[in-house]
Amino acid sequence: MISEKMAQAINTQINREFYSAFLYLAMASDAMNKGFKGAAKWLRIQFNEEQEHALKFAKYLEDQGAKVELAAIAAPKTEWKDLLDMFQDTLAHEKKVTAWINELNTLAIAEKDYATQNMLVWFINEQIEEEGNDQDIIWMLEMSAGSKGALFMADRTLGKREG
Numbered sequence: 001m002i003s004e005k006m007a008q009a010i011n012t013q014i015n016r017e018f019y020s021a022f023l024y025l026a027m028a029s030d031a032m033n034k035g036f037k038g039a040a041k042w043l044r045i046q047f048n049e050e051q052e053h054a055l056k057f058a059k060y061l062e063d064q065g066a067k068v069e070l071a072a073i074a075a076p077k078t079e080w081k082d083l084l085d086m087f088q089d090t091l092a093h094e095k096k097v098t099a100w101i102n103e104l105n106t107l108a109i110a111e112k113d114y115a116t117q118n119m120l121v122w123f124i125n126e127q128i129e130e131e132g133n134d135q136d137i138i139w140m141l142e143m144s145a146g147s148k149g150a151l152f153m154a155d156r157t158l159g160k161r162e163g
């Protein structure tokens with residue numbers, strides 16, 4: 001069993017993961033409209049991953065006998081200046097998610113809730129990977145600045161993502 005406060009905090013995180021999914025789907029659509037099919041594919045895969053994150057938290061609540069409480073999801077932004085602007089936003093967003101996961105862990109530590117601390121290890125590692133991937137893409141896009149050919153190749157590289 002976990003505390004009511006912990007369950008509430010995880011429910012808030014479920015909403016944030018679904019918001020993340022919405023954000024990446026909005027980015028995918030904007031990328032597609034701008035002709036960046038590779039980036040759109042990358043972002044749709046990320047959309048799927050974010051839903052999996054939400055479901056992972058939901059399953060944890062259910063396994064702990066707590067109730068999943070879904071709330072309205074905020075509308076994301078729909079337009080970005082270019083791919084670099086978009087991926088700078090992905091990194092900024094993931095840094096926020098990392099801070100939220102850390103807050104959950106801080107609460108779990110304060111409550112001596114070892115099960116939740118253990119569950120969060122997966123998310124802590126996932127955030128290291130997500131921030132690293134976003135940073136790599138930002139560097140690639142910065143190096144492509146001013147060259148349409150390089151940007152084309154960067155988009156193709158993004159399209160190679162499989163999961």
Ligand code: FEO
Pocket residue numbers: 017020049050053094097130
């Ligand atoms: Fe669910 Fe991108 O962290």
